[in-house]
Amino acid sequence: MLRVRLSLTLAAVCITVTAAGAADLSKIERALAKEPAYKNKPKYCLLVFGEQAKTRVWLVQDGETLYVDRNANGDLTEKEERVALKPGDKDYQTFEAGDIHADGLTHTGLIVTRFRASPALVGDAKEMERIKRQGDEPWIWTVRIAAERSADDKRPLPKQIKYVVNGDGLGMLLFGDRPADAPVIHLNGPWSLGLQDLKHRLTAGHKSQLPIGVGTQGVGPGTFSFVLYPDTIPADAYPVADITFQTKSPGDKPIRRKHTLKERC
Numbered sequence: 001m002l003r004v005r006l007s008l009t010l011a012a013v014c015i016t017v018t019a020a021g022a023a024d025l026s027k028i029e030r031a032l033a034k035e036p037a038y039k040n041k042p043k044y045c046l047l048v049f050g051e052q053a054k055t056r057v058w059l060v061q062d063g064e065t066l067y068v069d070r071n072a073n074g075d076l077t078e079k080e081e082r083v084a085l086k087p088g089d090k091d092y093q094t095f096e097a098g099d100i101h102a103d104g105l106t107h108t109g110l111i112v113t114r115f116r117a118s119p120a121l122v123g124d125a126k127e128m129e130r131i132k133r134q135g136d137e138p139w140i141w142t143v144r145i146a147a148e149r150s151a152d153d154k155r156p157l158p159k160q161i162k163y164v165v166n167g168d169g170l171g172m173l174l175f176g177d178r179p180a181d182a183p184v185i186h187l188n189g190p191w192s193l194g195l196q197d198l199k200h201r202l203t204a205g206h207k208s209q210l211p212i213g214v215g216t217q218g219v220g221p222g223t224f225s226f227v228l229y230p231d232t233i234p235a236d237a238y239p240v241a242d243i244t245f246q247t248k249s250p251g252d253k254p255i256r257r258k259h260t261l262k263e264r265c
Helices: 125-132
Strands: 003-005 011-014 043-049 054-061 065-068 082-086 094-104 107-117 139-148 161-163 184-187 190-196 208-215 225-227 239-248 255-260
Touching: 043 139, 043 208, 054 094, 054 107, 107 161, 139 184, 161 184, 161 255, 184 225
Parallel strands: 043 184
Antiparallel strands: 003 208, 011 239, 043 054, 054 065, 065 082, 094 107, 107 139, 139 161, 161 225, 190 208, 208 225, 239 255
């Protein structure tokens, strides 16, 4: 995690980073080729891998079973695609899904966890109301995985990159009720900067601390795939935040500043 401390005297601020070459995730077809007979109301999530998001792996939770499309062919009825819930607390449910072998790459250590949401855990009243609108128990999700990079990814990085996806500046990660509503998580895509959560606010005239991470924005709240820094990002590699301050008077030219982010936690 990176921290940036800003002294704000203008009306608002927006942090933007452009990820050149990223696939247009909004155009990805969210449809499965074949699904099993579910016993409960299924919850859907789509993982996509690589710069152009060509490898697509579905996750579908059916009560105490998680279906994982391990070979990325859209068929969840195949052998070994069922993962049983790991015994544990009723408010903290974990599926240790293991490896995904797709398009000549192996992505390891897939763990999907869901937590029962509470106002204290979420920390934002509006977001808590959005979570409650799921229509059933108020769950929020976390996805962890180490994604193998393809040979055409020329970045000087380790062969596998570890990610965690659980929430960002747009909200918490919620699985969708239909494939068409599924959040899309982009792994090993072009990197940018993303806000870690909704709890930290910028207030004009006050110093504020924003937790910021490196990774790739997906589709939907909570889909930013944050890179786990150890063994991946060198300690002397500093991202730069390009910040645009909105002006008090309409029509005035926005003020832009660049900040090198050096503090980690």
